[in-house]
Amino acid sequence: MYQTDNLVKELVELHGAGRTSLIPILQGIVEKYNYLSDDAMVEVAKELDLSAAEVYGTASFYSFLDIKPRGKYVIRVCKTITCSMKGKMEVIETLEDMLKIKVGETTSNGKFTLLETNCMGWCHKAPAMLINEIPYTELTTEKVVKIIKDYMHQ
Amino acid sequence: METRKITKVDLIFEHIDPREVLVKAYKLGSEGIIQEMLDSGVKGRGGAGFPTGMKWKFCAAEPEPEKYIVCNADEGEPGTFKDREILDRVSYKVFGGMAIAARAVGARRGYVYLRGEYKFLMPQLLMELDGFHKMIDEIGYDFRIEFKLGSGAYICGEESALFESIEGKRGEPRNKPPYPTKCGLFGKPTVVNNVETLVNAVIIIKYGSEKYRSMGTQFSTGAKVFSVSGDTPTPGIYELELGMTCLEFVKEFGDGDAKAVQVGGAAGFCVPRKAFAKTIIGFEGVPTGGSMKLFNSSRSMYNVLHNYLDFFAEESCGQCTPCRIGTQQLLRGVEAVKRGEMKSAYLNELVKLAETMKISSKCGLGQSVGNAFNSIVENFREEIIY
Numbered sequence: 001m002y003q004t005d006n007l008v009k010e011l012v013e014l015h016g017a018g019r020t021s022l023i024p025i026l027q028g029i030v031e032k033y034n035y036l037s038d039d040a041m042v043e044v045a046k047e048l049d050l051s052a053a054e055v056y057g058t059a060s061f062y063s064f065l066d067i068k069p070r071g072k073y074v075i076r077v078c079k080t081i082t083c084s085m086k087g088k089m090e091v092i093e094t095l096e097d098m099l100k101i102k103v104g105e106t107t108s109n110g111k112f113t114l115l116e117t118n119c120m121g122w123c124h125k126a127p128a129m130l131i132n133e134i135p136y137t138e139l140t141t142e143k144v145v146k147i148i149k150d151y152m153h154q
Numbered sequence: 155m156e157t158r159k160i161t162k163v164d165l166i167f168e169h170i171d172p173r174e175v176l177v178k179a180y181k182l183g184s185e186g187i188i189q190e191m192l193d194s195g196v197k198g199r200g201g202a203g204f205p206t207g208m209k210w211k212f213c214a215a216e217p218e219p220e221k222y223i224v225c226n227a228d229e230g231e232p233g234t235f236k237d238r239e240i241l242d243r244v245s246y247k248v249f250g251g252m253a254i255a256a257r258a259v260g261a262r263r264g265y266v267y268l269r270g271e272y273k274f275l276m277p278q279l280l281m282e283l284d285g286f287h288k289m290i291d292e293i294g295y296d297f298r299i300e301f302k303l304g305s306g307a308y309i310c311g312e313e314s315a316l317f318e319s320i321e322g323k324r325g326e327p328r329n330k331p332p333y334p335t336k337c338g339l340f341g342k343p344t345v346v347n348n349v350e351t352l353v354n355a356v357i358i359i360k361y362g363s364e365k366y367r368s369m370g371t372q373f374s375t376g377a378k379v380f381s382v383s384g385d386t387p388t389p390g391i392y393e394l395e396l397g398m399t400c401l402e403f404v405k406e407f408g409d410g411d412a413k414a415v416q417v418g419g420a421a422g423f424c425v426p427r428k429a430f431a432k433t434i435i436g437f438e439g440v441p442t443g444g445s446m447k448l449f450n451s452s453r454s455m456y457n458v459l460h461n462y463l464d465f466f467a468e469e470s471c472g473q474c475t476p477c478r479i480g481t482q483q484l485l486r487g488v489e490a491v492k493r494g495e496m497k498s499a500y501l502n503e504l505v506k507l508a509e510t511m512k513i514s515s516k517c518g519l520g521q522s523v524g525n526a527f528n529s530i531v532e533n534f535r536e537e538i539i540y
């Protein structure tokens with residue numbers, strides 16, 4: 001659980017308190033805290049004068065608006081056909097090995113979450129993954145090891 | 155049969171002076187622009203292939219003063235990556251197409267709905283948009299564009315789901331009619347076009363509809379950006395004149411061992427080797443939003459089909475029963491056949507289910523699952539069973 005401090009209010013000020021602001025506000029919270037806590041959703045509901053169910057219903061529709069606790073770095077490996085033909089499994093195995101977690105899990109220090117996702121538009125440079133919003137393409141075991149080591153040291 | 159050679163063109167990514175084109179469009183005015191778009195014969199590049207001129211004409215005819223232009227940059231179809239490349243390299247042409255559309259229909263606001271996976275492009279795009287706004291102000295346009303980011307839902311590429319998402323709701327498709335040109339974003343008349351379609355508008359205004367129509371075929375005018383991936387030595391983005399056959403495509407891009415091409419992504423059709431020569435890629439044959447995936451003989455088409463079904467089962471918005479349950483049943487069904495728990499004849503039942511989904515699903519997602527399902531099962535039945 002995290003304290004949103006003034007973030008929700010700041011986001012409401014930035015985007016406005018109308019219904020169209022709901023998703024940008026939720027995106028802003030995820031950008032900072034990596035997922036939406038129950039408290040954060042209730043707070044957004046109050047600020048926008050919506051029911052909490054409405055906020056939860058909207059958030060839970062979108063796979064990037066996570067409602068489960070996520071690590072600081074969310075790794076999303078593409079599992080669609082070209083990436084799976086071009087070595088997605090090795091990428092996953094390397095990540096699981098390095099992070100000591102399985103797909104869907106978060107490291108105990110809260111730093112990394114490993115997920116799979118559908119086509120992210122890098123089929124010509126498969127296999128690919130996103131770490132938060134940064135794409136990494138044409139992955140090999142060596143490349144993955146190097147990338148993750150860099151993040152571990154951050 | 156006459157074989158055409160693959161003709162590569164360079165219109166989408168070619169650098170041009172946008173001001174010149176936008177001044178020309180401004181002077182042409184609503185009727186002039188719409189006439190050029192109609193004469194060009196251009197059809198939507200997002201997959202469905204609706205004539206763009208007609209769409210703009212319908213929207214222009216609506217008396218409502220508040221209208222919107224929406225650029226669909228959700229690009230979620232497996233195997234397409236051209237819209238990102240277009241936005242990355244020539245965003246000013248995408249904005250330009252939106253301004254031209256706005257001038258044609260009388261809109262003052264536009265939105266670009268960019269998929270969340272492309273968020274890393276935002277800083278650059280916002281800077282370029284700033285420069286663009288300054289330029290159109292000088293010419294005299296009264297038009298503003300805003301970005302909206304998606305959050306990882308393929309269904310939000312469906313136009314009415316996209317409107318719901320911009321409005322801050324779950325991305326659940328609406329019933330049609332009414333169509334967006336009458337009742338779209340915020341219930342107002344809206345033109346929604348794919349990124350590449352909008353760039354085509356710039357090309358048409360710049361070079362004129364006659365020159366545009368001289369490319370491609372009678373039913374598929376112009377050129378198209380193809381996203382080529384899979385078993386190919388040269389994966390990437392190519393702008394090709396429309397009208398080629400699948401055989402010509404495979405000769406150019408295949409690795410010499412192609413057994414199937416999936417045209418149009420997971421929602422598209424699987425063309426097997428025996429049909430390469432007779433299949434035209436375009437609106438008169440197999441249409442595509444640009445996704446072209448090649449599979450060679452080392453690939454299991456069961457894995458391909460399973461991957462697509464898994465995709466659809468996950469991405470179905472769950473709003474209507476045929477699609478919500480159908481996608482799950484197709485997935486479980488082929489797994490059961492593969493494991494030998496169900497007889498191979500069960501595939502015929504699944505094909506019927508896919509047909510039922512085609513006629514009873516609410517939106518294009520559920521309606522198109524049968525395209526890939528039936529074309530793969532029909533052509534690669536043994537691979538699915540054994």
Ligand SMILES: Cc1cc2nc3c(=O)[nH]c(=O)nc-3n(C[C@H](O)[C@H](O)[C@H](O)COP(=O)(O)O)c2cc1C
Pocket residue numbers: 197198199200201202203204226227228229230231308309310311312313314346347348349351352517518519
């Ligand atoms: C499930 C589904 C996903 C879609 N995804 C996209 C997309 O990512 N990009 C796109 O341009 N059109 C997509 N479309 C088509 C749009 O609904 C719409 O037809 C298109 O944006 C219209 O633009 P156009 O006429 O310029 O092609 C999708 C349709 C469906 C049913």
Ligand code: SF4
Pocket residue numbers: 309326327469470471472473474475477478515516517518519520521
């Ligand atoms: S067809 Fe599928 S995606 Fe479309 S509305 Fe129905 S459940 Fe949702």
